[in-house]
Amino acid sequence: MERLIQLLIPALGETLYMSILATLFGVVFGTILGVLLKVTERGYIAPNPAAHRVLSYIVNIGRSFPFVILMIAIMPLTRVVAGTTIGTGAAVVPLSLATIPFFARVVESALGDIEYGLVEAAQSMGATNGEIIRKVLLPESVPALVLGITITFVNVVGYSAMAGVVGGGGLGDLAIRYGYHRFDQQVMLSTIVVLVVLVTTVQWTGSFVSNTLNRRRS
Amino acid sequence: MIEFQRISKTYPSKDGGVAALKNVSLMVTSREIFGVIGLSGAGKSTLLRLVNGLETFDEGSLTVDGVDLKTSGKKGLRDLRQNTGMIFQHYHLLHHRNVAGNIAFPLELLGYRKPEINQRVEELLGIVDLKEKKHHYPAVLSGGQRQRVAIARALATNPKILLCDEATSSLDPITGGAILTLLEKINRECGVTILMISHQLSAVSRICHRVGVLKDGELIEQGAKEQVLGYPREAYTKLLIESSEIHGKPLVKKEVV
Ligand SMILES: Nc1ncnc2c1ncn2[C@@H]1O[C@H](COP(=O)(O)OP(=O)(O)OP(=O)(O)O)[C@@H](O)[C@H]1O
Ligand SMILES: [Mg+2]
Numbered sequence: 001m002e003r004l005i006q007l008l009i010p011a012l013g014e015t016l017y018m019s020i021l022a023t024l025f026g027v028v029f030g031t032i033l034g035v036l037l038k039v040t041e042r043g044y045i046a047p048n049p050a051a052h053r054v055l056s057y058i059v060n061i062g063r064s065f066p067f068v069i070l071m072i073a074i075m076p077l078t079r080v081v082a083g084t085t086i087g088t089g090a091a092v093v094p095l096s097l098a099t100i101p102f103f104a105r106v107v108e109s110a111l112g113d114i115e116y117g118l119v120e121a122a123q124s125m126g127a128t129n130g131e132i133i134r135k136v137l138l139p140e141s142v143p144a145l146v147l148g149i150t151i152t153f154v155n156v157v158g159y160s161a162m163a164g165v166v167g168g169g170g171l172g173d174l175a176i177r178y179g180y181h182r183f184d185q186q187v188m189l190s191t192i193v194v195l196v197v198l199v200t201t202v203q204w205t206g207s208f209v210s211n212t213l214n215r216r217r218s
Numbered sequence: 219m220i221e222f223q224r225i226s227k228t229y230p231s232k233d234g235g236v237a238a239l240k241n242v243s244l245m246v247t248s249r250e251i252f253g254v255i256g257l258s259g260a261g262k263s264t265l266l267r268l269v270n271g272l273e274t275f276d277e278g279s280l281t282v283d284g285v286d287l288k289t290s291g292k293k294g295l296r297d298l299r300q301n302t303g304m305i306f307q308h309y310h311l312l313h314h315r316n317v318a319g320n321i322a323f324p325l326e327l328l329g330y331r332k333p334e335i336n337q338r339v340e341e342l343l344g345i346v347d348l349k350e351k352k353h354h355y356p357a358v359l360s361g362g363q364r365q366r367v368a369i370a371r372a373l374a375t376n377p378k379i380l381l382c383d384e385a386t387s388s389l390d391p392i393t394g395g396a397i398l399t400l401l402e403k404i405n406r407e408c409g410v411t412i413l414m415i416s417h418q419l420s421a422v423s424r425i426c427h428r429v430g431v432l433k434d435g436e437l438i439e440q441g442a443k444e445q446v447l448g449y450p451r452e453a454y455t456k457l458l459i460e461s462s463e464i465h466g467k468p469l470v471k472k473e474v475v
Contacts, residue, residue, distance in 0.1 A: 121310035121368075124270050125324040125375075126299035135323070139314045217313050218357040 004190050007174060012194055014088045014169040019156045021092045026099025026156070027149055032099060033059065034107025035133055052106050057126060062101030067159045070094050070164060078166075091160070091168030099156055106148035112140040115205040150206025154199050171195055219245040219379065219411045220269055222317035225278035227264055227435075238264040239275070240435040248378075251405050252444075253410040253426030255419055255458060260432040265380050269413065270302045273294045283378055298327060303372030303410075307384035311356040311362040318343070318352045324374045327460050338378050342370040346400065360392035370399060373410070378405070382414035386421050394418075419462035423447050431455050 033055065039045050040052040057066040065073070071094040077087045114137060122136045138145075161172020171191050179188025221408055222244040228235040238261040244253040256262050263317035267273040271290075279289045285298050311320050318339050325335045343349045346366040356364055365385060372380060382401065386394030402425045404440065405412050416422050422429055423443060439452045452454045 112261060113308070115308075117306060117310040118312060120272060121304070121306065122323075123272060124295045124302070124304040124381075125327055125371075127327055128296070131327060135326070136312065140241055140312065142314065217355045 004186065007178070007187060008171075008190060008194055011169060011171045011174040011191070012198070014163075015087055015160055015171045015198075018091050018095055018154060018163060018168060018170060020161045022095035022156045022160070023149065023153045024101045025092075025096035027154060030100045030103025030152075031138075032143075033104035033150040034195075035106055035111070035137070037108045038111040038137075039129065039133065042090050045123075045132055046101065059101040059104050062097070063105070065098070067094070067098055068165060070098055071162065072124050088163070088168050088170070091163035091166050093153035094166075095163070095217075098159055098204060100150060102155065103148065103152050104117060105140075106152065111137050113144060114140050131149055135151050137149075143210045143217075146206055146213065150203055151208075153202055153206075157195070157199060157202075163203055169184040219248040219283060220244075220413060221279075221281045222265075223279045223281075224267075225265075225275050225280060226269065226475050227261075227268070227273070227275040237435050239268075241278070242432075242435075242437045243278075244437055244440065246411060248411055249405070249428045251402070251425055252428050252430065253422035254413070254415045254430045254432055254437075255417065255422050256415075256432030259434075260416060261435040262417070262432055263383055265432065266383050266413060267414050269379070269381055270299050270304060275434055278311055282468075292403050300324070300375050301377050302368075302379045302381060303315065303375070303377040304381040304384065305365065305368045305372050305383070305385050306386050309356070309361075309368045311364055311367055311371075313356060316353050316355050317348060317359075320367055321370045324371060328375060338374060342374060345373070345404070346370045355396050360393070361389050362396060364388065365397050366400070369397075369404070373404065373408070374406075378409075378410045378411060382412060382416075384416055384418075385414065387416060387418060391420075394421065395424070401425060419447075419458055433459070 037052065037055050037059065040048040040055065042049060042052070071091075074097060076095055079086050080089050081093050082090045084090050118136055118140065119132055122132050127135070160168070160170050161175075163170050164173030164176055171194060173190050175191040178184040179191065222242050225239055225242045226237070226328045227239040228237045242265065254262050254265060264273055268275055268280055268287070271287060271462065282298060283301060285294055290298060313321065321342050322335045325338060330338070343352055346369055348363060348366050348370070351359065351363060356367065359367065380401070385401070386397050389397060398421060401412060401414070404410050414422070414426070426443050428441065429443045429446045430437050431446065431454065433436070433454050439446055439450065439455050446455065447459060450459060
């Protein structure tokens, strides 16, 4: 038992470290990218077909890379950003990079669910595009974005299982090293249990927050 | 106050475009209520949305409160919009703000301070008679109450002009009637010029001073309400009147749709 805890606690710490940081970066830059993607759409508030097409390509390319390959392919970038290509910190770079385009699509779709009439009403009051983004689009979509962040985080936890490839550690790495390479069923099973509890807790919290926000609007 | 001169507007489409407005000339004078009626697709919404630049036009000229919309520029348009309120058939209130927050929105855009905003919001709640709903969210309000909030929001910045796009078309006759009465009061007491469009002849006949009739993008008739609705010149106008419930011969209730 003691042995298990000594293995699991640091691994959980690494997983949380990588996932939280990557989700954070993913949400910040993904929001910017997603907003740009939406507002440049034809017939929206800042239509720009060329920019929209370029952004959309970037997002699609980013999303079509299998994560393991992305991780290896961007090593030069990782070295520049993190100073090294191995370790938990280094793993955050590819994780963030994989998260940004995913969250961009989450944002784009959340904004798409907002009635365009709200935007026109704000325009009729003289709101600028910046004001529309800050005071209409983003606040209106907060409950949807909270759910999106939840899904994103769960996704990142999944990706982070592959961080072992670059020495990132974490629960996935633990399961592979002990459970797979050393046939240690006990470690394997307890890792799975911890992951299930982690994902369930996050999902439950996300749904709860989103529902509470929605209920507060009535 | 609002002057359309030979305005034409065509929406681009694959087969050469849809002519939504054809050579429309119309003058709305200060402090009047002008109503435009017409069937669905006649171009009413397009006409209204030109006034605050939500839509652009191809030919002619449009002057609103001394501002020429072709040359106003971004800043001019923003100023004009802050001087022009607009309400919609489906209200378009912000779900994430309560009643007071929605009314405060245009004031925040203008950079008013908190105490000023609160004071003005209270005043407006009084005008639209919604003081006790101040902290409620739009989701729990009735259609009539939502439209009152929208009216308060549109009036927040003390605009000279109020544009109404089918403001009562989603409401039952009694609730819609109350909204019309409120608009009339706002026109009378605050001196706000109102341009309203509706396919409901009853709404227009109830509060408008002057009326215009749009048919397939052309303004075929305009004048004092009593004249246009009492002694219509055009067959089309007669048809609109005959198929509506106004003028002492209530037919089976049949909306002009
Ligand atoms: N954004 C648009 N793009 C293309 N065509 C449009 C657009 N908006 C309106 N039209 C067309 O222009 C014409 C006039 O539309 P408009 O919405 O002004 O009519 P309306 O009188 O307000 O009708 P309704 O009573 O149904 O609201 C219609 O033929 C419509 O299909
Ligand atoms: Mg319309």
